[in-house]
Amino acid sequence: MPLQPSLPFDESAPAAEAAMRRARAVPPGHLDELGAGAGGLREPWAGFFQVLGEDGIGALGQQAAAMARQIRDNGVTYNVYADNGGARAWALDLLPFMVAEEDWLQIERGVIQRATLANAVVADIYGPQTLLAKGLLPAGLVFGHPGYLRPLKGYQPPDGNFLHIVAVDLAHTAEGGWTVMAHRTETPSGMGYALENRLIISSLFADAFRELRVRRLPAAFAQLVATLAQLPAGRLSGPAGVPGAPPPRAADASAAAAAAGKHIVLLTPGPYNETYFEHTFLARYLGITLVEGKDLTVRNDVVYLKTLAGLERVDVILRRLDDAYCDPVELRQDSTLGVPGLLQAMRAGNVLVSNVPGSGFLETPAIHGFLPAIARELLGEPLLLPGVPSWWCGEDSARAQALDQLGEAFLMPTYPRGMAQPWEGPRLGMERGLQRLADWRERIGQVPDLFTIQADLPLSHAPRWEGPQIGSRAAMLRVYAIADGRGGWQVMPGGFTRLAGEGQPAVSMQLGGSSVDTWVLSSQPPHGPALAAATTLGGAGPGPVAKPLAVSSRAAENLFWAGRYAERAENNVRLCRLVLGSIESSDERDDSVLDVIGELTQACGLLPPGAPQPRASLRVFERSLVAALAESAGWTSVGQNLASHVHAATEIRNRLSNDHWRTILAARNDFGDAMAAACTGASGSGDCGYYDRPRVLAALDHLGMQLAAISGAQGDRMMRDEAWRLLFIGRHIERVGTLSTFLEVFTRHGALMHRSGFDLLLHLFDSTLTFRALYPGRTDMPALIEQIVIEPTNPRGLYGLLARLRVKLGQITPPASPAGGGRAPLPQWLPAVETLPGWEALCERDGRGQYTNLVQLCDRLGGLMAQLSDEISARYFSHAGVAGVRVRP
Template sequence: MPPGVNSPFPDSMPQLLFQTDPARDASSLALHAALPVRAGHYDELRLPAGTTGTAALRPAWARFFELLDPKGLREMNRNAEAVSRQIQENGITYNIYADADGPTRPWSLDLLPFIIDQDDWRLIERGLMQRASLLNQIMADIYGPQTLLAQGLLPPALVQGHPGYLRPLRGYTPPGGVYLHIVAFDLARNSDGNWRVVSQRTQAPSGLGYLLENRITISSMFPEAFKQLRVQRLATSYRRLIDMLHQLSPASADGAPPRIALLTPGPYNETYFEQSYLARYLGLTLVEGSDLLVRDDQLFLKTLHGLERVHALLRRLDDDFCDPLELRSDSALGIPGLLQAMRAGNVLVANALGTGPLESPALHGFLPAISKRLTGTPLLLPSLHSWWCGEAAACEQALPMLDRAVIKSTYPGSRQRKGFESQIGAGADEKQLRALRARIEQSPDAHTVQAYLPLSHAPTWHKSRIVPRAAMVRLFALADGQGGWHVLPGGLTRIANRQQRIVSMQRGGSSMDTWVTTDGPVDPFSMQPASMRPEDIAQVRRPVSSRAAENLFWMGRYTERIENDARLANATLGWLNGDLNPEPLSGALARLCMRSGLMPAEPPRSIRVFEHTLVAELASRDPQRGFGRNLSSLTHAAGQIRDRLSPEHWQLIVSAGDRYHRLIAGDRCDTAAALEDADQDAPPRTTADVQRGLRRLNRQILSITGAQTDHMTRDDGWRLLTIGRHTERLATMAGMLATLFEDNAILRDGGFNLLLQLFDSSITYRAYYQGRHEVPALLNLLALDANNPRSPACSLKMLRNTLPRLPGNSADLPGLLPEPDLGLTLSRLCQRDEHGRYAQVLALASRLEDAASVLSDEISRRYFSHSADVDQSLAAT
């Protein structure tokens, strides 16, 4: 993107606002505290100095600060902290460069809004509507008659030679002739205050979710200013988007409303948060490519209830990943056969595939002539001056001006024609300019030169000061399905930080809420749905995709596994450092730790080696080892279904591992970033550090379990989460019984109390059998008592009650489990063989472990895959 040069500011900053003269009004205070904008850049905050040589705030900003008053200004730092806190609490993230191995990064949002007045907005609105219509006409032409190519208005190299031009769709006409349903335009002001279109996004434009979250957050900080400035609301635009998708979707055979899904690349994508947020807001099903399949040229969602027809996809996946059969064959994100379903007219894909050529910066140089040819009118909003170097005359004109330009890839994001990062010629030295010229001359068609634009500077809030930052605004044009367009009255403003010369969120920039003001009425529409009839309510059912079901099942298992492992690790460390001699039980504890993956599969040579090895494993931040693997697996499973989790639930899961390792580090790491950068080879922490972290983690896991138990809808997905948790508990408790009864370790000094501790049943046992250590009482409580939530009998009871409520033919699933009473009496369970071993306990433990394994495999086969579901009944299409 064209840069906004943002040179470091001098150390001599204005006085803090709350230290200025309290007699001044708020506008005067703000003006006094604002740093000046560099020469050559438009100032969004202040009017230029008049004949008196003094500057004043622009009218909208003057009114904004008047509505705050000096007291409100003094609260600005507190409001900025509240914004950051709200972002953290809501789990709003943007993953820079989609770093799959790094932590999710908080979204960056400035406290002050970016204000566009109604005079500017009228021009912008008309200009973007014109451009969106023009781009849709270009799409119809390049995939149809190609008259623009025949008449020389568009070079064939920018169409047929563009890697984003999809030949399999030549001749395809989408429903209603609408190729573009959402178009994002990046706009900026030049030094004279006029707007320029810098770029456009037509494949899968991002930002619609983030700007909503920005609006909710910032409007709540300044409610009076938001109201009095008459800021246009956004809900109507989103309602129009949904109405348009419904209108253009193919009809259902039974007349039911079409099912619309939002196609995401998955949780590793940098904008995954906004995709899940947008799906929730619009009432769409969030899906990945693996959730969908094509049969008989129709698109289906794999759900627990079978295959359900999908009529429309709002996609956030780039073109070449969408169909591995006809496009990128190595794509694991797409849907085989999607293009054929599109050509058959059985699914609407918004935006239509094949729009890549419209994103080329080279197109801007040809749009003025194309506009006159197709519409008979000039462009209302000019683009940056652009020269495609594939034309000899344009290249000859562009090369001498490299020191005043930005050099871009003609085919950005293409793997066939390797693109490159935009490079700023302005400010480059002679050696760098020579290298740029040589590169362009070697491959001229791959390069486009655009005029350098000194971006306007918007006011931002930074530690009691108003600091100017280079700004670029992303605005969205939405099709109405009938040839018309609507421009969403707001947008996503991005700002550069002090160190960057380019406005880019991927390079650490920030964002602002964008306020469009009006003197007219403000649209009061809300996305709250219209009144529903009782029969409509009875039919509402949220689908649970097979992928979501699988991740819910494993989220339940990992939550239970972490809780049990934390309890085992804490008990082991306590035992190794307690008053009693740990030697009699060290073998059993080592086997339990190895079985759980808390230690390498090798018996320790001594008690001290055992302790040091266990502490080192528990303190490791390696996501592929033991405890760390379970923590990362829980976060991964939850991330796959983030749209189903409350922000609080998600935040509990994300912070669990971070807080655990921070406590282990003795609070030496104050932030997740510092923790990430910490020395991976640092010496192991002390046993006390690890135990403190385990206790805190156990409390947090209990909170996560509570959120799963009490704050999730009791649908089929929740049932599978519950089944996963109790399947894991059944296997874990059986393994603990087997280990401690295997060589009668239960009878050794402390073994009795250790087993109670591992089953989290010490208090219950003391309440029942105070002062007695009897194996029959122990077995009755830990194995046979269905009222004890940690006993296998209780887990079996829960599973038997829940399994038949799964969809489909699930009545046979309880038959995979032992009998409700385990088929044993207490007296038989307590019998010992000729070697003095509790053989029936060991046999029972083995049966329970086998049953848990068989049940898990059968649920996976039956509900998590539809690759061989020839008998699967299809939902009404």
């Protein structure tokens, strides 16, 4: 196909001239997507820079900085295995990758054909195997590939489709055409990142996005959800949803499924997977439940989600877990990521998995050589998009042809990289660059089926902002086809474009590559997706009954701990601010207050055991306290609490508003930056080197405001469902335990007999202003006990906290599993307020002048909070026994 026309260089077009002055030449032999040669800019880019204007081009550096901030604020990450599970900030380049309308029509038709063909091949291989019988696909290439799953031979998915998402990697060649480089059928990744890229880049270039009429992406995600939701649910359980009951007739099953609605989950390997951010993003955007393998269980060939209330049936699984790890019973026995019994539940027709496991053999690079003939056999037509020239060395004739015709080529592994190779040295692949085939002839002859020879196909080079110049990198476009549930396919009008890393011949995010937003241009004005068939807004009948979102056991645990970590961080910040703000300035300081400060900083995790005490040296104590604040200090202080809060929030991101989520991330990031700027030479060894004390206090003040905003979001931005109640309970357990510790330590050391200690405790209970208003001029224990223990309206009064906690415990659904059997209801684990010591008893002093009853009360409440936390964990966060199942009918 001819290239898009270029605009001739025009001295009167200052924006185009400014862009061309900044552009570097691409390597010889590669298509220049920008077209910045003597012929002028290619049409899409000429229009883009014309909209930007000279000022916009001059501001690209600021736009790149804004993009980086947005990636950080949104928490967009990519886990790289070489980083030992560490998360890197997502690599996104500023300038988009543009596809002209004519090019897209060619791509769209070709990708739909490829998706149709891929589904037909998988159906044949697990069905009649006519391709093998006719020799159109070598049996050794299929049966020797670990992606072929023998346990699924003969399996027929309920809707007849083995694949619901197919991704095709495309290269734009020097001749201007598009060539297929790879197929992704197992767990196609990148759709979520493509949407995140779009949200960021379109906001930075809003005018150009509108003027060029870039096609929108949301319709593709709506199609995906609609496809999954309309998939047949299989044979449903009996009327009460009890495993083992006879299945209903098919018509009854369809009616029951339509009435109840599908329960769709997204199965992820977990937080250490390289694309975990995408999994959480997709689950939240699609409105489905994010689960790990341990969240699911199979009972009588039915898949259930372990929820707060028991087990709830799962109808459809959108899978992001590799085939081999899906079921440790029939596949990899060492897998701890999968669901034991999943394949049997599929064969029984009780769950639909998308994509169906077993299509991994289609991802081999060797498949390209066989697809032209297969397309003619299965579709009766030639391929619309050519594949990269490839020869599988397992065929003698193909191997001989490649070795005779090619001096240099890419040596690709026929099978997945996890398989052992019978030679020393680096693994095969494009990242190794072109190889002299003569050097490999002997090794290829020893194990020919492991090798696939692929011709060199120079990838086009896309422009990349490398301020102040425009550089370029090799680009590869991944396009997604989504089954429409009616035998056809819809192609997402855009894609996931990746650029090669510096000096890398292969396009790979693992090897330092980056991504760019993909703009498909249109001559038509943009229009949003049509609404689904309308329901009852016109009063035609009863509306759908809203079903509460299921809270998986793992999500419940993370909700509970998100509440605890947020409260813990808030209490610790308040304590740090008071200690650092008053330790040197208080004229009324005495040894009892210093002892309290030393004990509380260790009890709250601000300093490790054995750290310097304030009595010995206030200066050394303060330096140690500041050194332990940062996340990198290696101690469970404020920074580590913030990191733990982010981790827990990541697991429940679909429950949080965008502002809530961004504030949680900002609290961690801003505090880390502020501490790095305020301290030099900081370490966890008790020495902070130099630190700017006012800046440390300012960092704590700012963090305190952010934590207050998080608390407000938890109270104002969340549905008052069981998820919110769990978070509330976690917060209040932490609050009661911490405030009880504060009061007990101050009382036991006699620090409340001094004004400085009295004031510090009021600050820690966040009750100073109220106390001064209610009891002006008083600093006596009876007034203090009334305010911070007895008064029910004080949000930090211990008895009021206990009363509210008991109420919320009573609103949590009792577990249906044996974990809760025979145990007292949760509210009974806490005493009723009326049974606790009253004001007079708490004000009593023993013969030594100690407030024994008050100290004992605090000790009791602290112990009860620990026991209650353990009890909640045992009851709700694991369902290991035989199900006393609570499921929908």
